[in-house]
Amino acid sequence: MTGRTATTRTAPPREGGAAVLPAAVCRAAAALVVLLLLLVVLVLPWAGDLGMHAATVERLRHGLTRPGSPLVDADVPSPYYSPWTVLLGLLARVTGWQVFTVLRIGAVAGLALLVTGVWRYVRTLSDRPSAPPLALLCLVLLWGTAPVDWSGFAGLHSLALTAAYPSVLALGLAFHFWAWLTRAVREPPGWAAWAGLGVLWAVIVLCHQFSGVVASLGALATLVAARCGRRVWARAAAGLAAGLAVLWAWPYYDVFALLGTDGLEAAHRSLYRDLAGRYWLVLVGVAALAVRLRRDRRDVLVVFFALGAAVFAAGGLSGHWSWGRALPAALVPAQLAAALLAAEAGHRWWSRRGREPAGASAVAVGAVAAALAVGAWAQSGTVGYVTGPEALPPTVREKYREPWRGYGWITPWVRYGDVVMARTGAARQVPAYGAYTVAPGYPDVFLPDAPERTEAVRRYFAPGTAAGTRRAVERAYAVRWVVDRGGLRGAEGLREVARGPDGEVLYRVPGGR
Template sequence: MTMATPGAGLRTRREAHGATALHGRRRWRPSPYVVFGGLFWIVMSLAFWRVPMCCDFGQHAAVVERLKDNLLHPRHPMADLPGAGSPYYSPYAVAQGVFAKATGLAGWEVVKLAGLLNLIVLLTGLGRFVRVLTPRQWAPVLALFAMVVLWGTRMAWWSGYLGLMSMTGNLAYPSTFAIGLAFWAWGWAGALAKSREPRSPWAYAGLGALCGVILLVHPISSVAAVIGVVAFAASARRPLPGLWKWAVTAVTAAVIAASWPYYSVFSLVGDESVDWIHRQLYTEMPQRFWLALLGLPALALRCRKNPRDPLVLMFALDCAVVAYGWFSGHYTYGRILGLTLVPLQFALAIELAAPRPWRRWRTALAGVAATGAAVGFFTLQAGAVVPRALDPVGFDQPPRWPGYGWAVSRMDRGDVVLTDGYYPTRSVPAYGANLVAPAWPDTSLDEDTRNHRLQEVRDYLAPDSSRAERERIVRRYDVRWLLLTPDQKVPREAVVVAWGPRTGEVLARVSGGDTRVGGRDTKQ
């Protein structure tokens, strides 16, 4: 009989514990996507932060300002008009309004901070979506870089477009948040479609609730989000027997969307007020998107293996919606063009993330993709992340609009400004001021009324306008300020208060000729 050595069992347990601890540390080692995704978040956040307010940023900041003033019954985002029924008052915007009220931050500050949160939602959603398609560790990393670089060699700058350059401007928009949620919804739908065990109807209802929120946050992005969910449902192992559960998803989404009190999302169906703006989405499409077509061979291979592959179905349905937008004249549907590229970009990334040894054709595909990425980055996207001070080449940089702090600092909250300048009509409302004529259509304001107001602004600024006509317009809209370009004539009854340091624009006071602003005499 063998005697056990004293302490042997203890040493064995300690050794086992140490091995387990070492194994545990290896298990918790960050994945490549955590590392590169984190680095991307830092770099992109800095790139976004250095770009001043431009484009639609002022509109979204104005929405927060109106909610900050009255959370339950906000006014029109850009004019002193009722705002009931405006689709800008989404759950996303209301949450921003609550945050602004709680912190006292200005609307533009809240929107700026939201860009950092939106990027987190986008990156985590992308990782979840790719993981449901493949377990390959490097696939999310390659998908991220394909998504932000493989576009084209002509600028594609629009809300919902996720190229590096475009993201410096639209990272804080509701569209980016909605796309991040869409990635999460696709990951959720993919998990349900792949599940071998029956899943509770509550899981499908939860997915429906998420889709309903996406629909309210950004209705046009929700079209692509729903297409992705449909693609995964159609790719399920047994799609027909589980159809009733997917119906639970659809019903839940509809109920959530219909329950929102600020506006009716279903009233937007068939709305043509912004189609004219979106027609330009269909111009120069080959130049804007051709690099994404490098993913077509990878997508074709997935189609050959499985015609019901979710990326294949997603791409086909997205293309059908974009084509419908063109042929029907409802060009707003072209807004999903940015997400139409995702199946191409992600199929390429997943194929290139395959374990070695690579076949010869895959090596060739990797070489072409790397060349395309370099072309896309250095011809168009590099200026987004390379500051001018560190730029040895002279890359194109994001737009740098002039600021209007010099003007709004002299105004009281809610003052009405008459201007037809491109920059001020899109920026001044961000600080709490109102315009005579809003820059953008909004379902809360009849389009004929908006067009009439635009004509009134033109009439006021016309060189041959009479003083009586100008005073009528001032009284009708309670105008207190004029913001004029350097070549526009200042009316005799107006008092010049300040000049724009960068643009030379003129700020003049009207409404009775009061020349005192903030307790200071500004008469000149």
């Protein structure tokens, strides 16, 4: 085959203004979803990894070139120091804005990139006006009826809780990357453009490694589906080399050191549980992929889905549970396929209404619309982050998940850089306010003494631990404060300073300020 690429099949031209009304309805529905997410960003509900990302920005604000661990007082690298968090840290440093204000700005930027990225990529697959807004709706609503909240997963409820994470920005960049790559393989540009694609790929990987895997699988699917010749593969290889050079040169952490690490497997075991409850609505998209497969065995979405499903299945079979984070590489093409099928079927149905029986077109539109309605109902608790749970009907309130309260109540006493002895949820939130903890609240593959730190925390809070043992741990890790829910009340040497809204107590250790 020559170096020229095969032309990707596109939908036939639109017939006048026949699709104007359905497209307008889809755009209005998508706009409501985006508006809801923007209103949620104003609230910025706290759950999951928000404390980690806040701590990362806070460390970069105080030490842009050598920030150390975001969570503990240790001079070690961290994969959370990405190009995006460095930019946010610089913004916080220059403006003096509070870290959660900066995270809100980052969330708006990430959502904007996600929406525009979906729009651009879908326009490479279909020229139907309703396709982009339908794709956005399918991306956030076609999941299941059991909640699934993971960074890099674009469900409505998941986005509401992770909008400020770098993963949202990385996923948005991935859609822009696929759109750019799709156009590049159709009409190959010069070498500089391919180098730019490689740099963009590297930025995605640095911002969120799991989304980088998804972006890579989508890129491979694009190249395979386009039936590229040697000329395109050679330029793609040059772009890959440019991206690898950026990864190698990144000064904040060694991304290649993450390969082969096994410290994240246990945390990802749950990704392989309740698959039917979490993802059954995606079956509508799988059926749409079957339609595309009959038309073209190397359809880009079919190949993309196959690659993502293969990686996910391999992780489950081999016990590499962290490979489950590649699941969006199977979900996204199925969701997009459902949107494209509905857009095309809706166009035929609407343009021929009154002249022909509805037939298969109506069935396809009805199936996708019903799935979207069920998905919206399943994730309707998201509205509670804007209105408050008390404003929700009882049936919707059951779907609402209470966010964390945060630890702003300790800030009148705990200063930046102080070490706080904390565990479980407290250890995941305290660093957001500038303090360190003894053991990290999240797995840290770059922290060599993480097991010793975890054991020190366990020993400190164990019932019956002698006061001398606690003093030794405090001295070893320069602990100034302790946060506990009451198990240490009356412990020798600890002095109560404040109480939080959930009954937790802040103690000053002997010799602390």
